[in-house]
Amino acid sequence: MTAPHEPRYEFPDPPPAIAPVPAIKCFDMRGARVVIGEAGHGWRGDLRADDPLMRGGKLMVPVLSESDFYRSEDEGTEAMAALHPAEQVWVEKPDESVPRRTAARHLFERLVDGDEPPLRFPAPASEVPGLTGRRVWHWRSGAFAYDLRCVSEAFENTDGDIAIKVCAERDWYRWSRTGKIPTMDEALIHMAWVEG
Incomplete structure (x- = not known):
């Protein structure tokens, strides 16, 4: 049943695009949704991060699966996270500056350059x-x-x-x-x- 505060026939604008932001430009990453990968190779999402740390003179980002992240949050325990070089981690953030899409994009509009994870609409x-x-x-x-x-x-x-x-x-x-x-x-x- 429709909630009383939700108009049945309202038609809002779509949500913003999800943009990849390099981890080196982000602070307070605990629990942030992230994508890992490398230009020319590919990308992996549905991951969560913890705050970056220094290891061997390099900035590293602890990354774990969403299921492991939520399990550790529920149980109040630490989860094992893989350390990824910060330059291979992007934080997913809604980007209000990107024009919103109201229709599906055609193939040629979906082509990407491969240097960073693509915008997702x-x-x-x-x-x-x-x-x-x-x-x-x-x-x-x-x-x-x-x-x-x-x-x-x-x-x-x-x-x-x-x-x-x-x-x-x-x-x-x-x-x-x-x-x-x-x-x-x-x-x-x-x-x-x-x-x-």
């Missing part, structure tokens, strides 16, 4: 198949909620609207680790975007 959930497990943004109460995961495919709710179910990303990972079913919110599909 959230796509309307209504245009993306295979929603379960995807990271989503949800417009609610006049702002975007993020760090959410989709836990269902699209369905028709009791009001006759098309919706999906979402939960906090922390709860998504806890569910796989403990079997505890997360608290889920219903998001109208036209108010949800999937991260690319």
Whole structure:
């Protein structure tokens, strides 16, 4: 059922693009979403970082999987993190300066130069198949909620609207680790975007 504060037929602008920012330009990285890799080779995401440290005269960034990050947060323990040279780590940040996209980009618009991780533009959930497990943004109460995961495919709710179910990303990972079913919110599909 639609929450009373959520207008059923509001159509907000899409969320901002996710831009890679070199780790050497960031401070206070604990828990930041990061991408690792090297120009000309490729990129790996769905990772979290801890604050950089010096090892052997080099600035290194501790990086771990999101599931390990959330497990250590829940249990209040330290997790083993791989150390990556800071120049191979980028922090994912919403970038309000990049024009927002309201339609899917064509192939030639998606070509990248390979020197750094690409900008990622959230796509309307209504245009993306295979929603379960995807990271989503949800417009609610006049702002975007993020760090959410989709836990269902699209369905028709009791009001006759098309919706999906979402939960906090922390709860998504806890569910796989403990079997505890997360608290889920219903998001109208036209108010949800999937991260690319």
